[in-house]
Amino acid sequence: MTQSSSNKVAFFSSKSFDKQVFAQFEQTKPVIVSHIESRLEQTTVALAAGFDTVCVFVNDDVNTQVVEQLAELGVKHVALRCAGYNNVDITTCHKLGISVSHVPVYSPYSVAEHALSLILTLNRRTHKAYNRVKEGNFELQGLLGFTLHNKTIGVIGTGHIGSAFINIVEGFGCKILAYDPTPNPLIKSKVEYVDLQYLLTHSDIISLHCPLTQDNSHMINVNAIQQMKDGVMIINTSRGGLIDTSALIKGLKTQKIGYVGLDVYEMESELFFRDRSYEVIQDDLFQRLSTFHNVLITGHQGFFTQEALNEIATTTINNICGVTEGQTNHDNFL
Numbered sequence: 001m002t003q004s005s006s007n008k009v010a011f012f013s014s015k016s017f018d019k020q021v022f023a024q025f026e027q028t029k030p031v032i033v034s035h036i037e038s039r040l041e042q043t044t045v046a047l048a049a050g051f052d053t054v055c056v057f058v059n060d061d062v063n064t065q066v067v068e069q070l071a072e073l074g075v076k077h078v079a080l081r082c083a084g085y086n087n088v089d090i091t092t093c094h095k096l097g098i099s100v101s102h103v104p105v106y107s108p109y110s111v112a113e114h115a116l117s118l119i120l121t122l123n124r125r126t127h128k129a130y131n132r133v134k135e136g137n138f139e140l141q142g143l144l145g146f147t148l149h150n151k152t153i154g155v156i157g158t159g160h161i162g163s164a165f166i167n168i169v170e171g172f173g174c175k176i177l178a179y180d181p182t183p184n185p186l187i188k189s190k191v192e193y194v195d196l197q198y199l200l201t202h203s204d205i206i207s208l209h210c211p212l213t214q215d216n217s218h219m220i221n222v223n224a225i226q227q228m229k230d231g232v233m234i235i236n237t238s239r240g241g242l243i244d245t246s247a248l249i250k251g252l253k254t255q256k257i258g259y260v261g262l263d264v265y266e267m268e269s270e271l272f273f274r275d276r277s278y279e280v281i282q283d284d285l286f287q288r289l290s291t292f293h294n295v296l297i298t299g300h301q302g303f304f305t306q307e308a309l310n311e312i313a314t315t316t317i318n319n320i321c322g323v324t325e326g327q328t329n330h331d332n333f334l
């Protein structure tokens, strides 16, 4: 295979683990990957000059202006190395002849298991117990949890990740309510499909597993929170924009909400995936949120298992090669 027939890929928001996992394809696939640490956005789009493809992740900002500039630079394909695609203006891409691919399924178990780890940690406060015992403090006061068995878990979105999550919590003996405009026949026997309002009013734990769209932005807002049970636990491993963070803070302050576990945050693109421990964080909303004793935030690591990374890399490279070979007519192309 010649260098000229290879697809040249500008790999934005690259991390050392990306370099490692994508390196395995360098000798076997017709792609030349150039790693760029910066996120793709208006100020960095010029770096895509001379490339056939841009490969992007969850917080790259592929908005209308960026897409227009990509088209001017001759970029033909946007390869998302993730499932969600709310950060790409797909309509403009199509209008300007740029194809878009994503990785619809890669170890949905990785995110589902992370949602469960947020629930168990928040409930049994293992993160606090770890620190106490390390310091020789064996006091139990403040560590009181609840038994998950027989509790009602409301699952919003029952696709790949939501159904993997349902299969896990079923094992705990939980009652499961589900809301999804397109119910999943594979898990119908395990859940009671209900409308959103019923789910909000009857669940002890609510876990979000639907994509972020224009229609469901801030679906968890003041009104939704008002309807929830007192002391409810809210888990979001999906997309930050599904929750109105100010409403969440209000709900925590009034103690309507008992626990919050987040792997995503609506303004995460300004914060996540970087060491900011020596910076003064300017996001007051995030800073307020992280002061609550009953809030646990992780920095979008739900996908981050070795198995998931391998699947993401394999599918992304196959998608990119699919463009070169003219095979773009399948589910991975948007």
Ligand code: NAI
Pocket: 083, 084, 104, 105, 108, 111, 156, 157, 158, 159, 160, 161, 162, 179, 180, 181, 182, 209, 210, 211, 212, 216, 237, 238, 239, 263, 264, 300, 301, 302, 303, 304
């Ligand atoms: P999927 O496409 O298999 O399932 C999504 C489900 O949500 C579908 O059944 C759909 O009908 C349903 N849905 C759509 N709009 C809805 C609404 N307004 N209310 C309720 N349900 C709705 O997607 P998958 O693979 O399960 O992923 C779900 C989301 O998880 C992704 O869109 C992404 O935002 C997030 N994600 C987070 C990761 C992380 O590392 N934290 C990693 C991968 C995905």
